[in-house]
Amino acid sequence: PLPLHPLVSALPIVEELPAGLEEEIQRLKAHLRRLGAINPNAPAEYAETHERHQFLSNQCADLEAAAERVRQVVVELDELMESTFQTMFEAVATHFSELFTTLFGGGSAHLELTEPDNLLNTGVDIVARPPGKRAQRLALLSGGERALTAVALLFAILKVSPAPFCVLDEVDAMLDEANVGRFRTLLKERSQETQFIVITHTRGTVEAADTIYGVSMASDAASQVVSLDLEQV
Structure with a gap:
């Protein structure tokens, strides 16, 4: 037999069960049954x-x-983009101001950031002052002035970051003869670094081309393309 007598004899004598003990015993038994x-x-x-x-x-x-x-x-990347954008914007803005004056034969223009403190989401506004006029936003300029301003911005971007080729679709349509002459001169200068494909109906611009492609309609309503290399004429 197990030597339990010393342990049992040391226990206090209980003459009456504490109140609620039976209920606690039943509760614990039920809990054990639920555990499985x-x-x-x-x-x-x-x-x-x-x-x-x-x-x-x-x-x-x-x-x-x-x-x-x-x-x-x-x-x-955000820091790099902000730094690169700031550098490129300043360079383009400088060239834009110079080219605007060249194309207009005077006047002035500059670029403005709409949110200078938020370069990743900022827009760019153009403020231009053609010769003899006050400074105003691009939307308030005439059609020819807007076209020439856009050309100045395009050439400023190409001057900072030259592209292998550029397509211009009738950008000279609203320019007068004097402005066409300045546009043609600048086009020839930039053609040393960029090949331009120009769609135009203006004779002055055509004269600046190295090769001309003409599209005409034949009697059978089919388009015909005629090319002319001016360097071989």
Whole structure:
């Protein structure tokens, strides 16, 4: 027999059960019945679940670290874009002011940022003062003035960042003869770095071309293309 007598004899003598003890015993028994039988596979299932939890926790930590690295890259790219945009904007603005005066034979113009403190979302406004007029926004200029201002901006961009070729579709349609002459001169200068494909009906602009392609309609209503290399004429 187990040596329980010393332990039992040391227990206090209970003459009356405490109030509510029977109810507590019944409650605990009911709780044990709800728990059901002991699962002998519980340790193995716990180990498997714990391993899965560790794996997912590590994956989550890796994803959070990767997300932080991406956020850092975004910050660095934003800073780089702001710096590059500021540099390019200042260069284009300088050339634009010079080319505007050249194309108009006077006057002045400049570029303005709509949100100088938010370079990633800012817009750009053009303020122009043609010769003999007051400074005003682009929308208030005449059609010919807007066209010439747009040409000045385009050539300013090409001067800062030359492109291999550029297509101009009737940009000289609203220019008078004097402005066409200045446009043609600037076009010839920029053609040293950029090949221009110009769609035009203006004779002065055609005279600046190296090669001319004419499109006409034959008697059968089919289009015919005729080319002329002016350097060989």
